[in-house]
Amino acid sequence: MRETLTQLMVEQGKLTHQLNLTDGHHLAKLTTMAELLLASRMDLFQLKAMEQELILHQALAAKMAVKLAISKLCLQKCRANTQISVVFAMYKEHQRMLNSIEHPHGEDFIRHKSEQLQWLCKDLPNVDWRMILVDDGCPERSGQCAQKRVNELKLGHKIEVRFLSRAIAAKEGPAASLTSTADSQKGGSIAFGIWHAARTGPSRNHFIAYTDADLSSHLGQLGLLVDNLNHHDNIIACGSRREPTSVVVKQGMRNHRGKLFIYLWKRLLPQLHNIIDTQCGFKMLRSEFVAPLTREMMETKFAFDMELLLKSQLLSPHRIGKVAVGWIDSDALSTTSELSPYLPMLKSIVKMYRHYVPAQPISDEFASLIEAMDETQWNTLVDTMAAVVDDTDIEAICRQELFSPLKLAREAGVPT
Structure with missing residues (x-):
């Protein structure tokens, strides 16, 4: 059975060899393939064996579909009243949130992200989801544009839009240390967003993820992070693009300087010896650890991941997990590709x-x-x-x- 399905997945995957997670047709294909796997009644052991068998194949869609099926199967074992909160920051995302008809590079990311979470939690009575979108002081009014989109999609009960500027004025949580949104480049908004998620969500069985506004990482994989936290007693689960079963398509110059960056920071923070891909925008924390980790943070810009990981290691050693994930770069409207943030x-x-x-x-x-x-x-x-x-x-x-x-x-x- 598994051998037959593996071959079928490879053949199906060839249909979307150039996998694009911003393409609605490709996303629908992935869901169909994942549902096919779930309908086969294979268990986790068999699906993970298939994942290993697909390593040498080039069928990106097949590999991603297996990850989605594993992710959803992992969530079936969750305790009652489990909640997944997803946080991301927005800065000049006003065009990316449009659809491809409204803008040539529009990704319609609010709709696609919500659909991915709906699929992941569908038919899982123990698991619920929500999203928190944080405007990082966007001059193009990304927050207001996002709220309009949320209202149009009738998702106000699931998606909350917050503004870092208002959190700073009210001195809420990690935002209290900022004088203005100019102090933040993503890090300030993420720290505030995950703090807000922890404060307003359940105190138990609550898993808080943060990701990027784009569609590079399919949120249907979040069950992989939940599983890592649940079964390895970790504080943080880090998506990694450098594992044998990772599915990665990277573009542009941002990848060119990565190794030198890694070499230099490894000389400074050997405590994080087991982590390589610190900058993957796909991480999850247990809610009960968010407050101590975000308290008195030094970094509110692009290196905030490093501080969260370092503080986690110092707080409770060896509780940072690595999870192989799929990542298909979405760079057309990137707000950081024109920057050189490494130095x-x-x-x-x-x-x-x-x-x-x-x-x-x-x-x-x-x-x-x-x-x-x-x-x-x-x-x-x-x-x-x-x-x-x-x-x-x-x-x-x-x-x-x-x-x-x-x-x-x-x-x-x-x-x-």
Whole structure:
């Protein structure tokens, strides 16, 4: 049975070889394929065996459909009154929330995300969902546009739109430390959003995820994160694009500098030795840990994930889980693709190192290098090291000291 279904899934998957999670037809195909698997009555062991068998195949849709089926099957074991809350920040998302008729790059993400959650929780009486959308001080009024969309879809009972500016004025939770929305680049809104979700949701069996506004990650996979928290007693479950069964299509230049970024932060925060893909926008926390993790956060910009992970590790070691997920980049209207956030993130990580972690001589040298580097020098370093870094295995990047601070300073043109 499993062998026959595997072949069928491969054949079906070929129909959507160039999988696009912003395409409604592709999304419907994925749901149909996942339902086919669930109707087969295969158990989790058999579905995970199929997932392994598909590793060598190129059928992206088949691989994603198996993940969705596993995710939904995992939720069948949840306790009564389980709630999944999903948080994401919005900044200049006014065009992305339109449909493809209204804008050539529109993703209609509010409707698609809600449909994915509806599918995931359908026929599961123990599980409910909601979404919290946080306007991150958007000059294009993303929050107001989102509220209009929510009203049109008649989803006001499931989707709440919040405004970081109002939370700052009211000094609510993590927003109290901000003076204006200019202090936040995603991190401030996510910290406030997950805090608000925890405060207004149930105190038990409540799982709070945060993701990106785009459709790069299918929310039907959230059951994989719930399962990781439930069965491994973790505080945070991190979606990872670097596991053997991850399904990944990445685009653009944001991926080009990633290895060098990983190499440098690994020299500063060895406590997170087991985590590689810290920036995957698909994570989930147990609600009871949200308040202590978001209290007195230093970082409110793009490196906020790192601080949450570090604080979690220091609060209760070895309770960060990794979950292989599907990720199909959606970059057409990205609000960060035109930025180069890696050096500012590294500078923020240096501050975390100096605040949270006992000093180490070699880490101090790397920290000083990063503090001294400007954007031009960072770009020079990326260009001169690109070929070497790209040819280096990611495990070596993480575990070995391949390039000394002195060598990197010379390559970047930083005075020593």
